[in-house]
Amino acid sequence: MLTAAVPAFAQYQQQTIYRGSVLHFVADPATSQNPYEYYEDGALLVGSDGKVKAIGPASTIISSNYQAQVIDYSGRLIMPGFIDSHVHYPQTEMIGSFGQQLLEWLNTYTFPTEKQFSDKTYAKGVAKTFLNELMRNGTTTALVFGTVHPQSVDALFEEAQTRNMRIIAGKVMMDRNAPSWLLDTPATSYADSKALIQRWHKNGRALYAVTPRFAPTSTAAQLTEAGRLLQEYPDVYMHTHLSENKGEIAWVQELFPSSNGYLDVYNSFGLSRKRSVYAHGVHLRDDEFASLAQTQSAVAFCPTSNLFLGSGLFDLQKAEDYGVHVGLGTDVGAGTSFSALQTMNEAYKVIQLHKAYAEDPSTREPLTALKAYYLATLGAAKALDLDNKIGSFKVGNEADFIVVNPNATDLLKFRMQRATSIVDKLFVLQTLGDDRAIEKTYLMGKRQTVTTGTTGGYNYDYGYN
Numbered sequence: 372m373l374t375a376a377v378p379a380f381a382q383y384q385q386q387t388i389y390r391g392s393v394l395h396f397v398a399d400p401a402t403s404q405n406p407y408e409y410y411e412d413g414a415l416l417v418g419s420d421g422k423v424k425a426i427g428p429a430s431t432i433i434s435s436n437y438q439a440q441v442i443d444y445s446g447r448l449i450m451p452g453f454i455d456s457h458v459h460y461p462q463t464e465m466i467g468s469f470g471q472q473l474l475e476w477l478n479t480y481t482f483p484t485e486k487q488f489s490d491k492t493y494a495k496g497v498a499k500t501f502l503n504e505l506m507r508n509g510t511t512t513a514l515v516f517g518t519v520h521p522q523s524v525d526a527l528f529e530e531a532q533t534r535n536m537r538i539i540a541g542k543v544m545m546d547r548n549a550p551s552w553l554l555d556t557p558a559t560s561y562a563d564s565k566a567l568i569q570r571w572h573k574n575g576r577a578l579y580a581v582t583p584r585f586a587p588t589s590t591a592a593q594l595t596e597a598g599r600l601l602q603e604y605p606d607v608y609m610h611t612h613l614s615e616n617k618g619e620i621a622w623v624q625e626l627f628p629s630s631n632g633y634l635d636v637y638n639s640f641g642l643s644r645k646r647s648v649y650a651h652g653v654h655l656r657d658d659e660f661a662s663l664a665q666t667q668s669a670v671a672f673c674p675t676s677n678l679f680l681g682s683g684l685f686d687l688q689k690a691e692d693y694g695v696h697v698g699l700g701t702d703v704g705a706g707t708s709f710s711a712l713q714t715m716n717e718a719y720k721v722i723q724l725h726k727a728y729a730e731d732p733s734t735r736e737p738l739t740a741l742k743a744y745y746l747a748t749l750g751a752a753k754a755l756d757l758d759n760k761i762g763s764f765k766v767g768n769e770a771d772f773i774v775v776n777p778n779a780t781d782l783l784k785f786r787m788q789r790a791t792s793i794v795d796k797l798f799v800l801q802t803l804g805d806d807r808a809i810e811k812t813y814l815m816g817k818r819q820t821v822t823t824g825t826t827g828g829y830n831y832d833y834g835y836n
């Protein structure tokens with residue numbers, strides 16, 4: 372096939388320098404004395420390939436790259452985009468549903484909502500709204516649940532691809548204990564997931580996650596098929612829920628009577644390994660933390676969801692002690708905000724309550740701002756085995772980044788006058804900030820404009836650029 376010749380000048384895109392206060396993490400603040408790099412008058416150099424070329428003091432970066440275009444964000448914070456380690460895009464429209472805990476909540480709100488995603492056009496509309504919300508909140512990568520319908524995943528990946536966004540997602544596998552109109556079978560879930568893997572995994576920035584909803588909604592035969600997919604495609608993800616709610620844990624024991632607890636069910640089907648991400652893990656036993664560390668599985672800590680559904684308090688300190696990788700997740704729609712900042716805010720409170728209820732409160736440390744931002748960036752990237760691509764400004768990483776205004780609201784501006792260090796500022800920002808503080812979101816060095824979304828006939832434009 373003939374292709375039109377592209378003029379040489381159109382292929383040429385110069386490097387770009389983004390000047391501002393540049394912050395990123397290089398290590399876990401829980402274990403490192405020097406976990407972050409910060410340049411108050413700093414610069415981020417991005418190549419025409421959308422990758423990070425350098426960071427450093429603005430004077431150094433500008434003088435050694437005199438040919439590069441400079442975009443001045445002085446007074447703003449430039450940091451890697453947030454990573455949401457667990458979220459359900461089909462539940463965007465049921466965020467803030469009243470009055471239930473996990474199992475009733477699924478039956479009352481979730482399953483009827485998810486039924487609508489058999490219609491791909493409908494799914495596309497919600498996917499657009501969902502991705503717009505991620506962009507508006509500075510979230511540049513997410514690990515996402517679809518519904519049981521393969522077309523729900525096609526819709527999300529197609530929308531993500533138009534933005535060149537790194538999304539990990541999968542079709543829910545669910546063959547029992549849900550309404551019949553939402554069930555697949557072991558055979559169809561295997562075949563549909565396999566076709567989606569072949570269509571989407573590593574297609575552009577898309578990555579696939581084998582996604583059994585949770586042990587209660589899959590038969591042993593279906594979990595066997597999930598394990599088979601992981602064997603056949605070793606570099607895909609596994610994404611499910613674990614030990615969120617006490618009633619759920621008891622139910623899992625009834626359904627799998629010979630298992631030694633909840634995690635053992637997944638382990639016995641070969642579902643725990645690197646790139647396996649378990650949402651919640653609120654009620655894990657010590658031996659289960661040890662097992663997660665040993666298999667290099669990760670946990671998504673979802674504080675707004677755990678508080679909203681009354682599920683319980685995730686023990687971050689224990690996860691750290693055992694060396695389990697943890698990322699921060701919103702778990703929308705049980706979670707109550709798309710904002711990573713608000714998720715950090717609630718995470719801080721969860722850890723405060725841990726101290727209040729601890730047998731010996733002196734053994735409990737508060738969640739520092741550094742650790743909170745780490746969990747939403749580099750920590751999540753490590754949990755997702757993507758730290759060589761995203762989560763920090765390491766040279767060669769994909770330049771997914773955000774421009775944050777620490778003075779975005781009157782109250783932030785007023786309060787920031789008293790914040791003396793970058794660490795103080797970060798803590799105030801996570802406590803008082805939300806999407807209003809996220810001024811710009813870039814994917815692979817390209818600024819994203821959230822334009823018109825259409826869901827339920829409602830048109831809107833965030834006017835965001």
Ligand SMILES: [Zn+2]
Binds near residue numbers: 458612650702
């Ligand atoms: Zn969830």
